[in-house]
Amino acid sequence: MESTPLSELLAIRRQKLDAIRAAGVDPFGQRFETDGTIAEVRAKFAEGAALRAAGRITAHRDMGKSQFLDLSDSSGSGNLPGRIQIFIHAKEIGDEAFAIFKNLDIGDFIGVEGEGFITRTGEPTIRVKNFTVLAKSLKPMPDKWHGVQDTEIKYRQRYLDLIANPESREVFHKRIAIVREIRRFLEDRGFLEVETPMMQAIAGGAAAEPFKTHHNALGMDLYLRIAPELYLKRLLVGGFPKVFELNRNFRNEGISRRHNPEFTMLEAYWAFADFEKMADLVEELICHLAQTICGGLKIEHKDAEDNVTKTINLERPWKRARYADLIRSVVPDWYELSPQIRRERAEEMGLDVRQCVADFEVTQHLFEKMIEEKTMDPLFVTHCPKELVPLAKQNAEDPSVVDVYELVINGQEISPGYSELNDPIVQRQRLEEQSGGETQKLDGDFLEALEYGMPPAGGIGIGIDRLVMMLTGAESIRDVLFFPHMKPRETA
């Protein structure tokens, strides 16, 4: 159903499509055997070698009888780009094929077979003997030099961003490598990857607004999980000593530079360990990722002009400091002040604490603004107030704090780690306090599981999106998600 006439550019591409069909060639081809991805073809490249490659035409340099084109895919890395030059000449492919070739455009997928040679300018090139049309592109590609600049197009039509912007491809290749390397790291240490429910009758394990859905056959509402924690702990009860889950969580809250409604979280639990052992594990893991994927422990973030805007130093050992000591480093007598005076002092420092109801929230706001946001290099904040963390063990000497760390890097909370609370009676009390009497939010099945005995354990979470931001220098979570959430738009 096309009521409006196609623009001239689209009409010309349709005409070429028809011309290819009229010549008896299917413009949307079939299986094509290649010598691998284009990076792999480049690795095999030798003068005189027979080569087969397939990819998208990304550049065309028309020299009259000699035609040079670039064939690309996203396989490139380092000194083996996902791009190879091909040379097409009527004498090599014949007049009939050359007439088909005239109907190709930048953006089309083709397969070629030919022979390797080096041009006068030293470029490895395939001298094409035969080519096959694999997919005609009916829409023009983005600007070859500037790529896609429009953030809306980058996010809504990520494929165009990936085609046109190598720096975006690089970020996503790093993300893929980070996730793969995390799995390998944990599996090497005996952790088992498990899958637990994403649809839960009670959305527990964190304090966040869940997405609601409905199961028709059961006639009941369900929630998309905000955390897998309570199910992973059931596995500790079930006797699995080392488990992890690396998958999506969903939170029905604001969208920002640092928040997407669905985000990827790693949670890992280690029976008989504690939060300090987990901190060591996380420190080792993140340094391993930086060294294997980012080339070292100094991570540079750059702006659009390639100027270094900040440097994050991951050199070990990472600093560890108690929450209360950090607060005292900002306001030495903070803990001697009354709640009312604390509010006043916070406001004097330019903080807006109107949203903070309880006293501990005022302190937490001070922490976030004056410490967390200013911390670039890794800092384990330990012994946080117990009100902030209802699922962790209270400290033996000071029951007002819990045996936890919050790892802050790049001004953001990257990873929490706990000595997990395994006393079912205390756990019930703490959850009841947190729910403020809304007992329907209590996960009774989880509490029952604890009553059968959960081993003391260390647990961690790592926000994978924020970790990738830190390691790749992305300033927005949207730059590390293939398809960040966007409001729907009328489509053509």
Add this chain to the structure above:
RNA sequence: GGGUUGGUAGCUCAAUGGUAGAGCAGUGCCCUUUUAAGGCAUUGGUUCUGGGUUCGAGUCCCAGCCAACCCA
């Protein structure tokens, strides 16, 4: 939710309230080793949408949509 900025050709961007332009892409011609190829010529516009002010609006005003950033 509040504030700021932006939305112009397929893409990247211009345009004191006074005839909507450039580069790339496209089209045509020239060129047998180019690589942001080059040269000559040329096509292409509901200026996000809807109102308003004005002799005249891409530009000013109002409302809306979408996006980015900041704040909560």
